[in-house]
Amino acid sequence: MMITNVTPTINSKVDSSTNNISIHFSSPVFLSNGNIIIYKASDNNLRQSVSANSEYCTLSNDGKVAYIRIVNGTFSEHCEKYYVRVDSNFVKTRSFNNEALRGIESNVWLLESVDNANYSETAATISVALTVDASKRFLNSSLTNKPAYFDALLNELANKVPIKRKRLSSDEKFQNFGNDQIVISFRIGPPSNAENTAQQVHSNLNHMLKNNKINNFLSGATNDLDSTYGFKVVEDLWNQFKLPIIAAMAIFAIICLFSHILSYKLNSKKFEAINSAILRLGLIIPNFILSILFIVYYSKDRQELYLPSVLLFSVSLLINFCITTYTVYNGINDPVIVREFIRKRVLVTVLTILAVTDYEYLAILKNVPRFNEIEIDFKYLTIMKDDPESVKAKTDYEYLKISKDELKPDEIEQIKQINMFRQIFRLTIIYGALFDIFLRNIPQIVIQVRIHYYIHL
Structure with missing residues (x-):
């Protein structure tokens, strides 16, 4: 009994997409335990070696064709010659006392890869x-x-x-x-x-x-x-996310520009305060979520940096809690501020709780009095913004009233509220910003860079 044919035939063309070869016999056979091996002809470099009884070899239903699966990459080089060697005892006959068949010697079943290179300059x-x-x-x-x-x-x-x-x-x-x-x-x-x-x-x-x-x-x-x-x-993060990042930055810039134009046209400080709060929330919330996701999913890539990441995040929450508690406590002790706290207790409570996660919520809380419906002349507010009880503020205030109507009691109350909120929150916001930059953001950036770029131990 003889091998009648092989596919691809001798001296045929193959390429990296060739996924199987086959051997045709004149009579039915069954797979034995010999190997079929593919070499590169120029240096006899092994490309693939499989046993007949492995998962890579199968028989046709009639037992006359043996199929061998080729792994992608076996014929990977362009314009290179390969040969297939088949061991004796790769198959045995189903008759003639299960006789082992002779295989195919080296450099007989020759194949040549085609030049189908896809030219590219990318790495x-x-x-x-x-x-x-x-x-x-x-x-x-x-x-x-x-x-x-x-x-x-x-x-x-x-x-x-x-x-x-x-x-x-x-x-x-x-x-x-x-x-x-x-x-x-x-x-x-x-x-x-x-x-x-x-x-x-x-x-x-x-x-x-x-x-x-x-x-x-x-x-x-x-x-x-x-x-x-x-x-x-390994994906290049900038190339992977540059379009969403650029789009997000462009949308944010357009929203900021549009809101400033609208604030100028409406001449409404209330709208300006609400719009400022919305823009801040658009930055604060994603920043907090990304910080959590970074710790949970990425900082574990380097175990020695996981604990510092968790510790840094925990310390930032603790310091924000202390700053928030101190600020709110001072506000409660002031009768002007406490009245506004009571009037907007739900909003104040929510912002106070959220301030533990980011000091920027205090900047929103500072503008709570501006959310009122009362419209006032903010020239008065400009005069009195630093120290409402100073001699200079009172003198300028009296001078400004000469050319304008007397302020109403509710307007005076709002001016006092706005200025008292400024006094209470100004220093804590400054300290919060300094802490955020030097004790959270900079260390966090260092940790993220060290994790993203593999470092020597």
């Missing part, structure tokens, strides 16, 4: 995880040995994909992944001439690692790689 940053054991060995190695490990790994990847070594580079940085594993990253440079694109190289790497039992990834440094994690593209 890609790729991450891959080490196994638990490999991670422990890596972390326990000296600082001088770590660069050598990166170099050895990239050399092997360049040889096994294959790809020119100069296209692979690494900053030799890494991060914790969880389960006592670490993740390392490297860059695939853009191709030249008919080479595979960075995206094609990534795809080939990923498929080869996922199917490492049938190729040469189980030997050398590539055996340290976690096949369940695979090779993942």
Whole structure:
């Protein structure tokens, strides 16, 4: 009994999309335990090796055709020759005493990959995880040995994909992944001439690692790689989110401009105060939510930075609580302010609770008297804004009344409320801003940068 045909036929063209080959027999057979191996002809570099009794090999219903699944990346190089070697005892006959059939020798079943390169000048940053054991060995190695490990790994990847070594580079940085594993990253440079694109190289790497039992990834440094994690593209955050960010900034700028124009046209301080509160809320709420999400989902990438992130966030809440408590306590002791607190107790209560999360809520709380319906001449407010009881304020106030009608009692009451709120909240808002910049935002930015960009331990 003989092999009658092979697909693709000898000297046929293949490419990276070729996903199976087949062997046709003159009589029914069953799969045995021999191997079918694919090599690159120029250097005998192993591309794929599968056993007949593996999941990669199947038979047709009539038993006359053996199908072998090809992993993406096996025929990855353009204009390169490959050969398929079939071991004897790959199949046995269903007759003739289950005789093992002779295979196909090296350099007989030759195949050639076509030049279907997709030219591109883009690069890609790729991450891959080490196994638990490999991670422990890596972390326990000296600082001088770590660069050598990166170099050895990239050399092997360049040889096994294959790809020119100069296209692979690494900053030799890494991060914790969880389960006592670490993740390392490297860059695939853009191709030249008919080479595979960075995206094609990534795809080939990923498929080869996922199917490492049938190729040469189980030997050398590539055996340290976690096949369940695979090779993942590290997205450039700016390129990924630049359109939503630019759109959000443009919308926010338009809203600010429109609100200022509307405030000027309406000549309403009440509208201005409400509009200012809405804009502040549009910044405060997303900032708080993103801070929580960062701690929950991202700070754990580096365990040594997780605790500082939680501690920093907790301390900021505690300080905001102290600032808010001190400010509200001073306000309650003032009869002018306490009347306004009682009148708008629901709003004041909500803002006071929220102020624990961000001092900016105090800036909204400061403008509560401006939410009233009473319209006053704010020239009076300008004169009296610093110290309503000062001699200068009283003199200027009396001078201004000469050319205007006497203020009504409710207008005087609102002026007092606005100025007292200013006096109570001004210093706490300043202190809150200084604390927010130097004790929360700057440390938080440092932590986020250290987490986003892998750092040396």
